[in-house]
Amino acid sequence: MSRDTVRSDPFKSLLQLTSSDLDTDERLRKAIDVGREYLGVDNGVLSYTGDGRYEVVETNIESGPYAQGGVVDLDGTWCRHVVESGEPLGFAEAADSEYRDDVALETTGLHCYVGAAVDIDGEMYGTLCFSDAEPRDDPITDAERGLVSILAEWVGSELERQKHYAELREQNERLDEFAGIVAHDLRNPLSGAIGFTELAQDHVSGQVSEFLDRVQGALGRMESMIAECLMLAKEGTDVGERTQVDLERVVRDAWDTVRTRNATLSVEVEAGTTVLADEMRLQRLFENLFRNCVEHGGPDVAVTVTGDSHGFAVSDDGPGLPADVEHALTAADADNIKSFGLGLLVVQRVISGHGWDLAVDSDADGTRFVVSDVNAAEPVHEALAAD
CATH class of the missing domain: 1.10.287 (Helix Hairpins)
Structure with missing residues (x-):
């Protein structure tokens, strides 16, 4: 991003940075550059100020006590005022401000300063500040203080996400x-x-x-x-790489691994139907649905699987699910799902991990689990590979 772009619209620059694929450290360095270029000063520093010390976490300064990793006494810095008050601070020339006799002017040699607090999870982490050894001709405006505060909030969010x-x-x-x-x-x-x-x-x-x-x-x-x-x-996590899985084959493989007693299976799947999925997890889904049908539908339950390129359904002619479990499954309420057995929680996790939709229809004549949108979106890894 050019200096002119940052000066004219720092918020656009920050938005572009937010949508970038940079890692956290690179984002922080870029955010410091946005602040420096907008304010027209030489230095930008992100600090950690716990335990009464001032530790430089990220900066553009390459040498000296305020280079990255440097640790100095907090009491000798301008940032101590921000830490004490929690409010942003800024001046274009310390000698012309109420801080003309402040110890920080001597210890840091910085005449121009703007800083704001960085919070993580509601607690102060440190400060984000911008400074220069030379005074700035123009006074620090409220808009500039506001921008530094916004940058500090943004940095806090990035650090919080990393944490x-x-x-x-x-x-x-x-x-x-x-x-x-x-x-x-x-x-x-x-x-x-x-x-x-x-x-x-x-x-x-x-x-x-x-x-x-x-x-x-x-x-x-x-x-x-x-x-x-x-x-x-x-x-129980998001699914990464997927392959085209033959739906009928995985259904029959799952049935063969479950103790089905006298239960019967009917498979009514359109010929050649495939599902873009993690094959092992998809089989686990069917195994747990079949186990649920047999355990709660009785030893002679009849199970039917239907499916096409848009989704599939597993039905049984058992007594049906309790209403609270039916609601818990569609609402992804893990606590209530677990009360009916871990198997159904596995089902819900596999479905949500693939990003599919689940609907449950249950009454005294049986239960029907409907999984849809199975091939609705290209998986992330394939989308990235295509770019």
Whole structure:
């Protein structure tokens, strides 16, 4: 962006910067340049002012105590006034202002200064300031103070976004660690318990056998819950790369992996129908829908899958869902969905991760899950590749 452009319309320059694909550090440097060029001064500094120190986070200054990474005593800076009051401060010539005898004039050598507070999550992080060793001929106007305040708010938003992304990455790392613990430390002893229970069932009869059947059922349910937790941990995020998946094939593969007892499946999918999706997650979606149909519709439930290039539906002739669960699914209310089982939460996460739409129609004659807009938009990675 040219200096003339910044001088004539700094807000346009900031808008262009907001819509750019630069990383956070580059955005901050560019924002400092916008302020410097608009004010006509040499220096721009973003500082952190916690613990009574003044640490330079980003700047155009290349050497000296105010270069990037430099740390000085906050009490010797002009920015201490901003930190103390929380209000913007600006003057074109310190010697002609109420700050003519301020210690900062001697310690910094800066005669022209404009600064504002930078807040993150409602707390002061530091300051954004612009300065020059030479006085400026024109006084600092209210409009210029206002612009510096807006720039400081913008910088605070960028830092806040960076902070939240870092926290999210840390949470995801902990979630991956937890998933690994669940997969190894819980599944291994559970598999042993299931195996020994099966061995014991071969050597007993009567009431003891009935008790072991109940134990086996409980262990099987625990195994399913662990699998569902792992799916939520690994598949509950936005979907990246997708491929064209044959809808009928993935439906039948999913049915084959579920304990369907005496349930029946009818597939009424238009020939050659494909869905742009993460194939494994799409199969998990169908597995959990089928499991839900069998568990809550009864052992003889009839399940029907229909589909075309616009979407698909899974229907059953069971007793229907409770009204609050039906509402929770369409409203993406995770807490209420979990009350009906983690499997449906996996379904909701996979659908939202793909950016699809979900509608649920349930009554005493059965339940119908309708997923639409499956091929409505080009995935982000393909759009970028096409540019």
